[in-house]
Amino acid sequence: MAVKMLILGAGGHGRALIELIRDLGGIEIAGLVDAAPRGPAMLGVPVLGDESALPGLRAAGIGLACLAIGAAPARLAAAARLAALGFAFPPLLHPSVIRAGSAELGEGSVVLPRAVLGAASRVGRFCIVNTGAILEHDVELGDGAHCAPGSVLSGGVRVGAGALIGAGAACRPLVAIGAGAVVGLGAAVTEDVPPGAVVGGVPARRLKDA
Numbered sequence: 363m364a365v366k367m368l369i370l371g372a373g374g375h376g377r378a379l380i381e382l383i384r385d386l387g388g389i390e391i392a393g394l395v396d397a398a399p400r401g402p403a404m405l406g407v408p409v410l411g412d413e414s415a416l417p418g419l420r421a422a423g424i425g426l427a428c429l430a431i432g433a434a435p436a437r438l439a440a441a442a443r444l445a446a447l448g449f450a451f452p453p454l455l456h457p458s459v460i461r462a463g464s465a466e467l468g469e470g471s472v473v474l475p476r477a478v479l480g481a482a483s484r485v486g487r488f489c490i491v492n493t494g495a496i497l498e499h500d501v502e503l504g505d506g507a508h509c510a511p512g513s514v515l516s517g518g519v520r521v522g523a524g525a526l527i528g529a530g531a532a533c534r535p536l537v538a539i540g541a542g543a544v545v546g547l548g549a550a551v552t553e554d555v556p557p558g559a560v561v562g563g564v565p566a567r568r569l570k571d572a
């Protein structure tokens with residue numbers, strides 16, 4: 363019998379996770395939980411209500427959850443609320459992901475189609491490695507970090523907790539991206555980025571504070 367998982371968040375990332383879980387197989391999607399759903403169902407998955415439904419769903423035997431929330435602080439806060447109710451968060455890797463045997467992946471992290479997790483890369487908890495992102499050898503992602511589609515993290519890059527590496531951005535080997543920083547889409551990061559900074563451009567320059 364397939365294990366049951368619910369998805370918290372009925373937006374675009376929720377749709378991506380529905381498809382990921384369907385491609386994986388072996389997990390039954392019990393439903394979606396969202397404070398402001400657009401309809402009674404999404405891609406054929408029923409919306410079960412807002413977070414007030416969670417204790418009942420847990421009592422009914424649904425033990426697994428995944429978080430479809432783009433903003434890192436909200437994603438991490440939701441994880442804490444669901445953990446307190448007893449939900450567990452297995453990491454989810456799309457079958458097309460290329461994962462080195464030595465790559466580590468924390469609870470609740472999701473890795474979308476055609477991403478690459480290189481040798482000795484370490485992905486923290488509740489991270490998003492989005493479609494086609496490349497994490498080269500020895501890359502480290504702090505909890506809640508998000509590597510957007512097509513981003514390239516060269517060898518040894520370190521990304522702080524909750525940081526966002528924008529779509530198509532590339533990071534020079536060994537640079538450190540501070541916690542909560544945002545790297546704009548298409549940027550070329552050639553030097554360390556301070557915590558909370560927003561950078562963009564080629565080469566990347568500070569645009570503002572996050």
Ligand SMILES: CC(=O)SCCNC(=O)CCNC(=O)[C@H](O)C(C)(C)COP(=O)(O)OP(=O)(O)OC[C@H]1O[C@@H](n2cnc3c(N)ncnc32)[C@H](O)[C@@H]1OP(=O)(O)O
Nearest residue numbers: 492510511527528529544545546547548560561562563569
């Ligand atoms: C599955 C998915 O879709 S995952 C999606 C992942 N998300 C992303 O990759 C998006 C990342 N976000 C960005 O790149 C954004 O443009 C940000 C965060 C860099 C800036 O966004 P905002 O805070 O809304 O700033 P805003 O759009 O007002 O731009 C501020 C200035 O920065 C410039 N700017 C914005 N983005 C960039 C960028 N990527 N590179 C260079 N300059 C940029 C703007 O032109 C503007 O310049 P100006 O003041 O001279 O006019």
